[in-house]
Amino acid sequence: MFRITHKDKRARSAILSTKSGSIQTPFFMPVATKGSVKYISSDDLKSMKNTAVISNAFVLYLRPGDSFMKKVGGIKKFMHYHGINATDSGGFQMYKDTFLIKTTHDGVHFKSPFDGTKHFVTPEKDMEVQMNIGSDIAMCLDSMPLVEHSKKRISEAVEQTTEWAKRCKIHHDKLNSDKSGKLKPSNRRQLLFGISQGGTYPDLRKKSCQQLSKIDFDGFSAGGLALGEPKQKLLQMLRIHKGIMPEDKPCYLMGLGSPIELLEAIELGADMFDSRFPTQNARRGTIFTSQGKLRLMRKEYEYDQMPLDPNCDCMVCKRYTRAFIRYQLSQQEGTGYRLATYHQLYYLTRLMEQSREAIKKKQFTRFKNKIIKAYEKADAENEKKLKDNNLKGKKKRKSISLGNKRSKK
Amino acid sequence: MFRITHKDKRARSAILSTKSGSIQTPFFMPVATKGSVKYISSDDLKSMKNTAVISNAFVLYLRPGDSFMKKVGGIKKFMHYHGINATDSGGFQMYKDTFLIKTTHDGVHFKSPFDGTKHFVTPEKDMEVQMNIGSDIAMCLDSMPLVEHSKKRISEAVEQTTEWAKRCKIHHDKLNSDKSGKLKPSNRRQLLFGISQGGTYPDLRKKSCQQLSKIDFDGFSAGGLALGEPKQKLLQMLRIHKGIMPEDKPCYLMGLGSPIELLEAIELGADMFDSRFPTQNARRGTIFTSQGKLRLMRKEYEYDQMPLDPNCDCMVCKRYTRAFIRYQLSQQEGTGYRLATYHQLYYLTRLMEQSREAIKKKQFTRFKNKIIKAYEKADAENEKKLKDNNLKGKKKRKSISLGNKRSKK
Numbered sequence: 001m002f003r004i005t006h007k008d009k010r011a012r013s014a015i016l017s018t019k020s021g022s023i024q025t026p027f028f029m030p031v032a033t034k035g036s037v038k039y040i041s042s043d044d045l046k047s048m049k050n051t052a053v054i055s056n057a058f059v060l061y062l063r064p065g066d067s068f069m070k071k072v073g074g075i076k077k078f079m080h081y082h083g084i085n086a087t088d089s090g091g092f093q094m095y096k097d098t099f100l101i102k103t104t105h106d107g108v109h110f111k112s113p114f115d116g117t118k119h120f121v122t123p124e125k126d127m128e129v130q131m132n133i134g135s136d137i138a139m140c141l142d143s144m145p146l147v148e149h150s151k152k153r154i155s156e157a158v159e160q161t162t163e164w165a166k167r168c169k170i171h172h173d174k175l176n177s178d179k180s181g182k183l184k185p186s187n188r189r190q191l192l193f194g195i196s197q198g199g200t201y202p203d204l205r206k207k208s209c210q211q212l213s214k215i216d217f218d219g220f221s222a223g224g225l226a227l228g229e230p231k232q233k234l235l236q237m238l239r240i241h242k243g244i245m246p247e248d249k250p251c252y253l254m255g256l257g258s259p260i261e262l263l264e265a266i267e268l269g270a271d272m273f274d275s276r277f278p279t280q281n282a283r284r285g286t287i288f289t290s291q292g293k294l295r296l297m298r299k300e301y302e303y304d305q306m307p308l309d310p311n312c313d314c315m316v317c318k319r320y321t322r323a324f325i326r327y328q329l330s331q332q333e334g335t336g337y338r339l340a341t342y343h344q345l346y347y348l349t350r351l352m353e354q355s356r357e358a359i360k361k362k363q364f365t366r367f368k369n370k371i372i373k374a375y376e377k378a379d380a381e382n383e384k385k386l387k388d389n390n391l392k393g394k395k396k397r398k399s400i401s402l403g404n405k406r407s408k409k
Numbered sequence: 410m411f412r413i414t415h416k417d418k419r420a421r422s423a424i425l426s427t428k429s430g431s432i433q434t435p436f437f438m439p440v441a442t443k444g445s446v447k448y449i450s451s452d453d454l455k456s457m458k459n460t461a462v463i464s465n466a467f468v469l470y471l472r473p474g475d476s477f478m479k480k481v482g483g484i485k486k487f488m489h490y491h492g493i494n495a496t497d498s499g500g501f502q503m504y505k506d507t508f509l510i511k512t513t514h515d516g517v518h519f520k521s522p523f524d525g526t527k528h529f530v531t532p533e534k535d536m537e538v539q540m541n542i543g544s545d546i547a548m549c550l551d552s553m554p555l556v557e558h559s560k561k562r563i564s565e566a567v568e569q570t571t572e573w574a575k576r577c578k579i580h581h582d583k584l585n586s587d588k589s590g591k592l593k594p595s596n597r598r599q600l601l602f603g604i605s606q607g608g609t610y611p612d613l614r615k616k617s618c619q620q621l622s623k624i625d626f627d628g629f630s631a632g633g634l635a636l637g638e639p640k641q642k643l644l645q646m647l648r649i650h651k652g653i654m655p656e657d658k659p660c661y662l663m664g665l666g667s668p669i670e671l672l673e674a675i676e677l678g679a680d681m682f683d684s685r686f687p688t689q690n691a692r693r694g695t696i697f698t699s700q701g702k703l704r705l706m707r708k709e710y711e712y713d714q715m716p717l718d719p720n721c722d723c724m725v726c727k728r729y730t731r732a733f734i735r736y737q738l739s740q741q742e743g744t745g746y747r748l749a750t751y752h753q754l755y756y757l758t759r760l761m762e763q764s765r766e767a768i769k770k771k772q773f774t775r776f777k778n779k780i781i782k783a784y785e786k787a788d789a790e791n792e793k794k795l796k797d798n799n800l801k802g803k804k805k806r807k808s809i810s811l812g813n814k815r816s817k818k
Contacts, residue, residue: 036737036744039448043724064711064736071712072732080728302473303480315452319489323481327473328445334743335445 001186002219002250006356008364010242010269013356016084016219016250017187018136020076023084025250025271026355028262028348029054030279034063035079038279039338040345042081048314048346049353051083054274057130057138058090058099062112062119066132074134086274087135088254089126091142091195091223103143103160123167131175131190137219140168142195144224154199155207161197162211168192169215191218193252196241199224200233209244219250219272226255226275235264242269259288259351260375263368266355282344283337285329289347292378296326296340300385314346410595411628411659415765417773419651419678422765425493425628425659426596427545429485432493434659434680435764437671437757438463439688443472444488447688448747449754451490457723457755458762460492463683466539466547467499467508471521471528475541483543495683496544497663498535500551500604500632512552512569532576540584540599546628549577551604553633563608564616570606571620577601578624600627602661605650608633609642618653628659628681635664635684644673651678668697668760669784672777675764691753692746694738698756701787705735705749709794723755 001017014025030037030045032053037045045053055075060066072078076085094100094108101109107122121129123141130138143160145153169192176189183189194217198204212220222241225234238253245251250271256262257275265273278288285297289309294301296308307317308325316325316339328336351371358367410426423434439446439454441462446454454462464484469475481487484494503509503517510518516531530538532550539547552569554562578601585598592598603626607613621629631650634643647662654660659680665671666684674682687697694706698718703710705717716726717734725734725748737745760780767776 034737034740034742035733036742039743039747041744041748043728063740064732068712068732072714072730078730078733080733303477305481319451321481321487323473323477324444324487324489328443331443331472333443333445334448334746335450337743338448338747339450 002248004248006360008359008362009267011267011355011359011364012269012271013359014250014271016271018084018191019188020084020136023051024356026262026266027051027272027352028257029086029272029274030345030348031056031274031276032079032081032085033059033276035060035075037341037345038283039334039341042079044342045345046082048342048349050345050349052086052272053081053083054086054088055133055135056090056093057087057126057133057135058093058121060087060133061090061121061129063114066129069134070132076134076136084137085135086137087130087133087139088274089130089139089141089195090121091139091144092254094144105160105163107164108141123164124171127168127171127175127192131172135190137191137193138172139221140165140192140194140217142197142223144197145199149199151199151201151204154197154201155204158198158204158208158211161195161208165194165212165215165217169194169217186218193217193219193221193250195221195223195254196245197224198237200229200237202236202240205237205240206244209241213245217249219252220245221252221254221272222270223254225253226257226261231261231264234261235268238265238268238270257348259348260372262348262351263355263371266359267364267368278344278348279341282340283329285326285340287340288344288351290374292375293382294322294378295382296322297329298385301326308340308343309347312343312347312350314343316340316343316346411657413657415769417768417771418676420676420764420768420773421678421680422768423659423680425680427493427600428597429493429545432460433765435671435675436460436681436761437666438495438681438683439754439757440465440683440685441488441490441494442468442685444469444484446750446754447692448743448750451488453751454754455491457751457758459754459758461495461681462490462492463495463497464542464544465499465502466496466535466542466544467502467530469496469542470499470530470538472523475538478543479541485543485545493546494544495546496539496542496548497683498539498548498550498604499530500548500553501663504553504555514569514572516573517550517552532573533580536577536580536584536601540581544599546600546602547581548630549574549601549603549626551606551632553606554608558608560608560610560613563606563610564613567607567613567617567620570604570617574603574621574624574626578603578626595627602626602628602630602659604630604632604663605654606633607646609638609646611645611649614646614649615653618650622654626658628661629654630661630663630681631679632663634662635666635670640670640673643670644677647674647677647679666757668757669781671757671760672764672780675768676773676777687753687757688750691749692738694735694749696749697753697760699783701784702791703731703787704791705731706738707794710735717749717752718756721752721756721759723752725749725752725755 004014006013029052033056098113099110126141141164143157145157172192194212196208198208252272253270256273257277287294290311301322304322358364413423415422438461442465507522508519535550552566554566581601603621605617607617661681662679665682666686696703699720710731713731767773
């Protein structure tokens, strides 16, 4: 069940009910591919009031195996996780040459990157895998073409995705029906989302959405995006997706994780997000803050006694300095990864909370603009510093090459 | 100040006062080489009631630099750490070919493994580095020979260590004196420990101890041990060290971290310990428990729904299964490292607490024997399982090579 509680133009806040409880939208899901968010325990997630994570059915199917997951009581018990667990079908992984052997009408042939064993997954099998894993929200098996593929290939993938979506829905309904053959109520079974494809071609995206919208999914994801295409293209595809998919179903924009893009997507009515970039960025020293992106690894922060974000009240910002976290990251220390990741996810959790609040107050656009302004300001300052440093560097090199020692004074 | 509060034969419990507060002995120090215990935050350490860690002056001198540490207010502020911080001088690192260039009478020439730069550290310089770092307990610069070195080389190292210890003490006193030139009281300055050497040669160890015992150090470490020599040799050296060093000074056996050896050393009167092995073992799946060593990576624990230690009340054992941690470790996931490390250090912290309690009750030997029995029982069971598996494996291979398919039934 998906109940919209507040609207502010196209942006909305809603309550999504699952078998593990209800969750307010919009929300961001950190990636727990293998049942853990890297360097973060489920207690950490609880302490930052995180409400959902997304795992990867395909990776878990290979190791430790979906029958393993069933045996140990499902992923939430396995992870000791309090929130909502979604699983991606693995369509995204097929995108990688390390996995994919070939896609046929029946399903996907792929090899395990762990041990080279060959596997064949049909839409039906994928539904069974996700049921065994026991996630609260499952994704259809989609066929995701490479961005550089021809329009023809992308068009074929759209058709394939629709075909598989139908098969997923039929099989998933079977798996989620009671003895009399009746589909269980949505808060007592796994939810199933369809995924639109079509790359960044408006006509193909439209076609994909039109075909999928006819199937009674619990929600609709926009897939194959946030892969490096221009932001305007991404938002254009989201507009098409939103324009066709039923308004009373959740809209999950897959792969989005940068604060500004999240806000722009929320403004267009997207409800759910996931991305591995925020945590990966954190480990590399790009930190989201109330004052925009902090490039922590820059020399200027070497001795900095400030917290990552002076306006953040997370356990990391309350206790540790930029200098400490910068040093730990530079030394590839796990503790540094943990602290930077914790802050990053705390920040995004608060950003989603504030977005919901702003929607309730019908002030979302103002809120979004305030955040964007901070990020743009920080980016401009960063760029200016870079330029100045480059100029300094050039001057220095020039004076050295001229044998002029003034620069050393 | 070191005040022995309880004795049980040779074992003792005492209170060691430092500029950061008092601490009860015996205690174990996790290794925080670069200012963080791998995968563990200072909050984690606090929550497990850890009381001390040891960092490495030599590594911190190279990066981020001791002047950096001074500038940011010293290591405890840097780490946001509540307990006692000790620093090892770096003598141990000189033991490694990656660092050492040569040792002269004056000091140590070495190269940085980070950038290849060459450095020269004298005993005086080492004292200054540790003062800048701001640790509560500093170690003398010692000359640590390789175990395989000739007795002659080890004998020379003993002399060198004594010579340097004298220079360390003189310079450290200077750095820790008030304006009138008087040494500050021990709870208002950094403490300095001497380190005995001599390998496993009783006569050399004796000589080293005799020479060092004449210097008024705040404590005496036994160095160059726990490097793979037979346990009986190690304990013999500890007996010699204890027999010569003043009874009213703390005895720090460097490098020890296995539960049984810790208890055996405590029984002989050792007060302080450190080792990187417990945390390293944890990351590799060798877990200390009330039922002995758990070899978590064995196949038999794949589905195990038990906590790491059914008798442990740490946050890891309260929440996570062996199956979960085993899978996370097998996937090299940071969360797995964190959880396994947390339990391991919690276990050792409790073991030290229980040891102090047992000494107070004059029941230490009984306590020690109970723990040893559990470890021996687990080891015997593990060995039996290994043998059985080997036998099964042999039988299986035999039947396969004979083309006998019975084993497949």
